[in-house]
């Protein structure tokens with residue numbers, strides 16, 4: 386058995402961040418592509434609680450939840466540290482990572498899936514308010530981690546492609562360069578990094594993925610009594 390295996394899908398932002406971390410650390414791994422529409426016995430066996438990807442298998446032992454996996458990788462392979470050494474800075478990286486995953490992604494998704502109208506305009510405004518908070522965090526820095534890509538960059542790494550794809554599918558523009566110059570510049574720097582570029586899904590693949598998800602979500606909203 387390969388020492389490190391990753392059960393994931395190539396369009397999932399939660400999975401790609403794990404691939405980025407493994408690549409930054411120089412860890413060899415085998416990707417086991419999961420079909421989320423027909424979950425495999427392997428996924429259900431190794432993540433019976435959430436039944437979600439990613440799951441990292443290290444010497445056959447499973448670790449689930451992308452933030453937990455990132456921390457496990459960082460503690461296991463010490464080169465190219467992902468989290469800062471200082472406890473306060475570490476807690477701040479975790480705080481903003483949670484903010485990005487729990488507030489920003491859902492805010493952007495909401496703005497994308499809603500049909501044109503007052504509610505959509507409100508959702509666009511809220512999403513931009515959330516992005517403005519992230520903009521403040523990156524102002525004056527090359528990366529969220531400072532001079533090099535670290536934990537928070539990997540978590541916020543959904544912005545360059547996934548946000549663009551959601552914008553395209555939802556016919557919206559959230560991250561314009563004038564309003565968010567620092568986040569926009571970070572986005573360009575991040576995506577230009579050879580390790581990041583090596584395993585980032587093409588925009589069309591993500592557009593198809595969100596088209597499917599957003600059509601489904603809209604059909605559920607229409608079906609509501």
Ligand SMILES: N[C@@H](CCC(=O)N[C@@H](CS)C(=O)NCC(=O)O)C(=O)O
Pocket residue numbers: 397398399400421436437438439449450451452
């Ligand atoms: N909090 C989890 C979220 C994982 C997650 O939402 N994974 C999605 C793919 S991006 C999934 O497996 N979805 C399948 C499902 O919800 O049934 C993490 O950070 O790993």
